[in-house]
Amino acid sequence: MVSVELLPVQAMTNVRPQRLEQQEEKKEEKKPEPPKEQPKPEPKPEPKPVEEKKPAPVKPKELEKMPEEKKPEPKKEKPADDFESVLKDVSKIKPKQDFSKIEKAFAEDAKTTRKGSSNYDPTKPLSASEIDAIKEQIHKCWNIPSGAKDAKDMQVRVRVSLAQDGSVINVSIADTSRYNGGDPFYVSFADSAVRAVRLCSPLKDLPKEKYSTWRDIELNFDPKEMIY
């Protein structure tokens, strides 16, 4: 009879990063932050507390509402759309490979999004279309880890500091305890979000006059509408 041997592979020890890691981290954190952030943030925070106190109640609410209000309408309908999910289903895709549908959906999405932007004030929050411009750029850079177990329940919040030219000064994961908690899928999911931000640097078409609004942003990566 044929025998099929299995040879052992021994000792899988961890290979630690060489010295360099620490230097690298220092480089990255020290270099970009001081030159760009400090000169600007410092003068501004002083005058702003006054300015910002007025818009404060308005700003966060509006910004949070706008995306939230938009979501339920176009997006809950979308699951019906064959291409919305990144998971393929041959039974659904076959009958109608109709791209015009998607285009329409996108067009409608864009319309509804823009409606909300009528009441914007140049000195204050970003308009819905300006936010959409950021979204669209990140969408292109983000490679969704689609087939993983419970991928639809994953969500990661990423803090981003931007320079005036839109380039990314710093990206960090908000929930560091979860990141360090050892769930390998969360780690790779969070990494994919950070990678998307770095790949997208510099972000384009940001209104310079509203730099203080988008200097620090928080991106909430949540693919549940594409994976279900």
Place this chain on the structure above:
Amino acid sequence: MKNIIRFFAFIILIFAAVPAHAVLQIDITKGSVSPMPIALPDLVGDPAGVQIMQLVAADLERSGLFKPIDKKSFIQQITAQNVANPAFADWRQINAQALATGTVVNSGGKLQVEFRLFDVLAGHQIAGKSFGTEVVNWRRVSHLIADEIYKRLTGEDGYFDSRIIYVSESGPGKNRIKRLAIMDQDGANHKFLTDGRELVLTPRFSPSSQKIAYLAYHNKRPRVYTRDIETGREEVLGDFPGMSFAPRFSPDGAKVLMSVSANGDSDVYIMDLATRAKRRLTSNAAINTSPSFSPDEKKITFNSDRGGSQQLYTMHSDGSNVQRISFGEGKYGTPVWSPRGDLIAFTKMHGGKFYIGVMRPDGSGERLLTESYLDEGPTWSPNGRVIIFTRQTPSYGGGHGSSKLFSIDLTGYNEREILTPTDASDPAWSPLLK
């Protein structure tokens, strides 16, 4: 006292100030799905390093989740000096998102391999391992490296250090010779385990991956056997009056589920391999077959025609609480519980076509991944991410049509043929090797 008040006022101020600095929040709900560009320069040191990285690249590419970058476009040459601290800018420039480097030392027939994985955009190392083995075992080391890279970048265990067993088919229609064959997941190290004198079907791996169970027609009597892959030792599994078939090991390897037929009906049995005690789990006038355990062994899925047409069911592992889970049009068969536990793969027959699909264990979320003249018999990769199945194409103008193995990612993308020396059917994917 004043100080205390001042202190509280200060605290209140701080909290009041928080909303004023509320950061702009943006929801990112869409993305793309495309293979990640990864640079895999040859391991430094021994010529074996070239082959090892080629195999790593082939594994990762086949998964559909990675795109190894053409070595010709590399700017930096990895040497013993920079293997642990590559120039990330050079790798960013060729759009690499990940980079794996390493060394290999060959001393007296022993290989010592060390590799590191870097996140190129972040500019730091994210994984590293070393392996020692015999030179002849270099393929396994390559698969282990590919598994490490896959695991770190996807968050799921890899599946490259694994094997596939299947039924090799050759010869003309009526005198079709069927032999058990085994090969590495990438088609290498192909071997025949039986000589084809007796018909063998439905091989299934035990969790140790050193044992298989299958149906063989010894003396024209179809019964379930187990075999030790390394020694070739074969044993009949229980002496049932009728035919026994459709075996499958429990996840702990201590039991085997199978079907036993009598009087035109068949029922699901469980047998303890140590004591040989057997127990019937279904009992009704119907065909109940293709049992498969959930990874936690609490439940069993199987197919049955008890309701009139062949459908998928689940039950507790003692046979209680039977529930039908498939409700779509057509017939459903060969359910297999994913090792990840989240899905059940199946064959579906509807409207003259066959499909491989997946659904959640409660029957929701049915999704059909493939479609053809005849697709059947799904088996899961050890990490529950990829499915291999048999695809038959009809013969035009008489003779035997062809039968091949195909793989599909559970997202429904990346369908590929698994190359085999002969026609092939009934694949079973091993667990990760140990």
